Amino acid sequence: MKTTLKQPALSLLALSVYSSLGYATEINTAFMQGTTEVPSVLKEGVKYPAGQYYVDVMLNGARTGRMPLTVSPEDEKSGQLCLSPEWLQNAGIFFLSEPYEQTFDKVRGCYALGRKESTRLNMDMGAQTLDFVIPQAWMPEKNDAARWDYGINGLRLKYNGNFNKNIQSGGSRYGYNDDSLNAYGNFNASLNLGRWILSSDMTGSRNAWGSEFTTNNLTLSTAISQIKGDLLLGRSQTRTELFSDFGFYGAAVRSNSNMRSWQTRGYAPVITGVASSTSRITVSQGGYTIYSRVVPPGPWKLDDISSTSNGNLVVTVEDNGGHKTVTEYPVATLPSLLRPGDYQYNVAVGQRNDTNRLEDAFSSGNGTFALASFDWGLPTTTLNMATILHNRYQAAGLGLTQPLGEWGAFSAAVNGSRAQYDDGSQRQGVSATVKYAKSFTNNTDIQLLTYRYQSPGYTEFANWQPDERYRCNGYGFDDQYRDENGQYRDEQYRYRYNYTCFTGREKARYEARMNHRMDNAYLSGSFWQQTYWGDQRDAFGASLSASTTVMDGISVYLSGNWSRSAWSTQDDYSGSLGVSIPFTLGGVRHYSSNTVGYSRYNGTSFNTSTSATLSNRLNYSVNAGTDERSNSNAGASVSYAFDRIQTNMAVSQSRETTTLSGNLSGSAIATAQTGLLLTKESSDTVAVLRIKDTPGVTFNGSLPTNSSGNTVVYLTGYNPTTISINPENVPDGAELLNTSYDVVPTERAIIYREFGFQNVQRYILRVRDAQGNILTGGSAVTEQGLDAGFITSNGVLLMNLLAAPQKITISQSNGRQCSFAATGLKADVRSVQEIRCE
Incomplete structure (x- = not known):
């Protein structure tokens, strides 16, 4: 009303x-x-x-x-x-x-x-x-879809390229010379039209053997807030928990975890309660506070705790009377574990594409497939389901991930596949995987313990080749096993065929990783073993690393690796010991790193380097090394960030070769609002900011605006961000109409914000009357009748005007008036200007 x-x-x-x-x-x-x-x-x-x-x-x-x-x-x-x-x-x-x-x-x-x-x-x-x-439990996430900004229309090209050129100073000891120019470039192009984005990710390479262009992504996509996912049309990759991923072209709808707040990505338990009064809830793990929040009276739910590692969560609730309640929640995590109520899905229809060559991005010949996967976080467990349907290939998988409280976390999955081939044969089999994670103390945990078994006939759709008549997992096969009609000659040959085909196929794999943390040290180790069907040897691998910091920031690290291949008669092993020492020179922090290493192939080697970041644009590094084979080398590199491009140049010298190399990166953005912009910022999601015709202004630590008043700030998709102007860079005569914007950009959006301002003429005057006495009051107006300010008790008149005045008239409380010409006044002068009003 x-x-x-x-x-x-x-x-x-x-x-x-x-x-x-x-x-x-x-x-x-x-x-x-x-x-x-x-x-x-x-x-x-x-x-x-x-x-x-x-x-x-x-x-x-x-x-x-x-x-x-x-x-x-x-x-x-x-x-x-x-x-x-x-x-x-x-x-x-x-x-x-x-x-x-x-x-x-x-x-x-x-x-x-x-x-x-x-x-x-x-x-x-x-x-x-x-x-x-x-109540906090009834409030949405900060990146809720109602706040999303899809940005403006525009074209963007993000690039990253490098090259190297070898100059031989003499004949190579191995009789091989390569002085050709080698180059590599990655180009990510996108065209934003409303909520749709046409994007491609391409690479190009050139070497002595020729040139090649490849792509693994060429899609038209849009975000769909209602299902927290994306619709993709074109060439992309599958994403499932149970099957090996592969490239395909077609249509896909899949969930996007980035659409949820970053605190809710990954696993953490959902903790609920009721607050009798305004209370502070604090969550700590391993002695460190990882979450703190004040909630009003009423029900509360913590579903935005950052993803946690293994170890107990300690939840402390303190009300406004000082009463504390402390509860411990044992936590162990696995990659497949989701928060209760969370979900991940992927639905795809198309044809598998086995090549990354650009000209073959939409070629196949293997027929149409359909894939569906769904991972669901239930209150006490996570369920994984997936299936692939093809007229000659079918597969299904079911997985379960279960937190066990103080006993850790456990997951199990079973896949089954059936594949038919051009020669009429058929393979079918199962694959079973078991994983376990456990935190023994706040400092020691088994990060992952894995066992995977594959029966001889199990085939991943990513590896299925229907014309694999005689290749058997890529290896040649003698025609003598079949007659002229392609049939087995007898049961003996059938047995020999199956034995030969299945020899070398993976049978079982074991993996284990363990971490141990101390006050200022970190220790980690891993071990894996791979077995094969047939008479192949088992393959092994192990690694161990340790690092610590002593005295005033000196870092010491030790690492070792050992592996045994199933097809090699000799083991491979290596190790290194390094120390990094910081020092200050000329007011700049430098780092000196020295490493001694040993490997079976190269023996003992020594390397030393010094590096420093001299400014936010410039850094350098120099290095030298040698090994027991008298292979000595020395080199230097320097990186500089221009406003429009990031550059790096390096030179290295060995006994026989001088190598020149370089790297260039940046992006080009074209919009109707700003025209063409070149910038070193290469984020997928950006904000183009404008303060018209005002160079040298920065926002959120960005590079200064160019002569047109434009600059670019990198953003993170679906991450709430406040874009603020740096008032120190704003000209004194500019009166800002806005100083910040809150945005929630969608992925790969081009956000546009203009910071408006008015050019204000500022004058600081001390006004005296005709006799030289200070005026102690009165209002001032311009010749156009606009209010120009009020004279204070000490005679000071502060005027902020949009245009330079010609004449100022002072009206006093006693009814008297006086005026003075303003054409000789200087604007934006910080000193007080004396004036007579007559």
Whole structure:
């Protein structure tokens, strides 16, 4: 209901009385002209007086914005504010719709949020604030889809290229010379049109054997907020937990975990409770605080704890009376473990593509397949399901991941496949995988313990080749095993065929990784073993590494590796010991790294290097090394970040060869708002910022704006970000209309924001009368009648004007006037200018 124009003025007057008198029960209205009724704003028991206000909006005590607010007589009578969804969104008040579904007034089209238990709207008439108190469990994530920004239309090319050139100074000891130019480049191009993005990821290489262009991604895609996923059309890769991934072209719909807040990615238990009063909840692991939050009274749910490692979570709840409740939650994690209620899915239809060559991006010949996978985080476990259907290949998998509390976490999965071949043969088999993780103490855990078994006939769709008649996993096969019709000659040959085909195929694999942390040291180790069907030897591998920091930042590290191949008669082993020593030279922190290593092939080697970051644009490195075969080398490199490109150049010298190399990276962005921009920023998601025709301004640590006032800031998709201008770089005469923007960009979006300003002419004057006496008061106006300021008691007049004035007139309280010419005044001078007003 609309109010009259007199109401706001009356409300403001009443507010001043209200704030000074408090909750008066009887008000003498004789001072109010035209009314004898006490205004509702002064009545006792009126929670929301009808009227129009301009309030600072708060959410659980944090300011979200400033908004005009109209309180209707219906709101006053019911004691409930009813606010439209548009008003709430513009005010920055977001909440989950389901808990507040019953508070929506369908007739008026607004939410009366105060009707919900544990929810309050506190309106402070004196301070002109409206504070929403909403339980944390009923608030959405900060990157909720309602806040997403898909950006503007534009074209972007991100590039990264390198080259090296060998110059032989003499004949090679191995009789091989390669002085050709070798080059490599990666190019990521995208065309943004509304919510759709046409993108490609291509690589090009050149060497002595020729040139090649490849791609593993060529898609048209869009984000779909309702399913927290993406629709992709074109050439891309599958993503499943149970099967080996492969390239294909077709259509896919798959979940995108980045659409959830970064705190909720990865596994962490969901912890719930009820707060009797305003309480602080603190979560720690291994003695470190990883989460802290203050929640209002009512139910709370912690589903945004950062993904955790193995070890107990200690949850402390402290209410406003100082009472603490401490609870421990044992946690062990596995890659397949999801939070309760979380899910991952992938649905794809198309044809498998086995080559990355650009000209063959949409070629196959293997027929159409359909893939579906779904990973579901249940309250106490995670379920994994997947299937692949093809007219000549079928596979299905089922997995289960179970947290075991103090006993760790366990997962098991079973896959089955059936594959048919051009020669009429058929293979079928199963694959079973078991994984286990356990934290023994806060400092020691088994990160992953894995066993995988594959039967002889099990075939991954990624490796299935229907024309594999005589190749048998890529190896040649003698035609004598079959007759002229392709049939087995007899059972003896059938046995020999199957034995030969299955020899060398993987049978079982064991893996184990363990970590141990101390105060300032870290120790890790791993072991794996691979067995094969047939008479192949087993393959083994092991690694061990340790690192620590001593004294004033000196780092020491030790590593060792050992492996045995199934096809080699000799083991391979290597080890290294290194130390990195920091030192300061010329006020710059440098690092000196020295390493001694040993390997079976090269024997003992020594390397030393020194590096430093001299500025935010420049860094360098020099190095030298030798080994027991008298292979000595020395080199140097320098990197410099220009505004438009990132560069690196290096030179190295060995006994026989001088090598020159370099690297270039950056991106080009073209939009209708800014034209062509070249920048060294190469993030997938960016913000193009503009402060018109104002160079040298920075935002969030960006490079300065160019001559047109444009610059680029890197962003992270679906990550809430506040883009703020650095006021120190803004010219003195610029009055900013806005200083920051809150954005939630979608992936690969080009966000555009313009920071408006007005060029203000600033003058600091000390005004005297015709006799030289300081004026102690008076208002100033320009020749156009515009207000120019007020003279203070010490005669100082501060004027902020959009244009240089010609004449200033001073009007004093005693009715006298004087004026002075302003054409000779200097704007934006920080010193006080003396002036006579006559």
